[in-house]
Amino acid sequence: MKNAPFSLHPRGRQAVPIFRLAAIGAVVAAIGGAFVYVGGFVTPHRLTPQRIVNTFEANAGVHPGFRRNHAKGVCVAGYFEGNGQAGDISRAGVFKAVRTPVIGRFAIPGSNPSAPDASVPVRSMALDFKLPDGQQWRTGMNNTPVFIVNTPRAFFAQLVASRPDPATGKPIRRSSRRSLPRTPRPGRFRAG
Numbered sequence: 001m002k003n004a005p006f007s008l009h010p011r012g013r014q015a016v017p018i019f020r021l022a023a024i025g026a027v028v029a030a031i032g033g034a035f036v037y038v039g040g041f042v043t044p045h046r047l048t049p050q051r052i053v054n055t056f057e058a059n060a061g062v063h064p065g066f067r068r069n070h071a072k073g074v075c076v077a078g079y080f081e082g083n084g085q086a087g088d089i090s091r092a093g094v095f096k097a098v099r100t101p102v103i104g105r106f107a108i109p110g111s112n113p114s115a116p117d118a119s120v121p122v123r124s125m126a127l128d129f130k131l132p133d134g135q136q137w138r139t140g141m142n143n144t145p146v147f148i149v150n151t152p153r154a155f156f157a158q159l160v161a162s163r164p165d166p167a168t169g170k171p172i173r174r175s176s177r178r179s180l181p182r183t184p185r186p187g188r189f190r191a192g
Contacts, residue, residue: 063113073108081099104127
């Protein structure tokens with residue numbers, strides 16, 4: 001018996017159903033589409049970490065060796081002395097009667113490492129606890145009474161709105177007012 005030629009006919013001996021080929025094609029297209037989307041080729045204006053970093057640099061310039069936000073700050077190192085009295089409310093090792101090494105950073109927001117300390121009413125503190133069992137606890141806090149944005153997109157809009165006027169180097173207040181979210185007294189929280 002001779003081998004029958006390849007056939008797409010469903011009754012053929014070596015038939016390959018069309019729906020199988022379509023399913024394989026759909027899977028390949030979906031995987032390819034996912035790569036195209038993640039690469040940003042079909043969404044060039046999507047908000048990305050790199051766009052935020054580029055905007056920080058466009059607003060305040062490039063300062064090698066400094067962070068893009070919270071550029072001005074001071075690092076600290078020390079210990080957290082647990083006294084063991086929080087055992088009723090937590091089983092966390094840091095609250096036992098142990099000494100836990102801590103490194104941290106106190107900073108102000110913004111991209112300018114030379115900003116005056118009193119330029120904004122916000123202060124931040126970031127801490128990294130090194131627990132005895134090898135775990136790390138990391139925390140970051142801001143002391144602002146109200147954070148005037150609540151999404152990365154709103155933060156980016158605030159960042160764009162606070163770009164400096166090329167002639168004066170000061171933020172363009174007119175566009176900032178229109179672009180900032182509707183919150184109580186946002187002017188107190190603008191950097192610069």
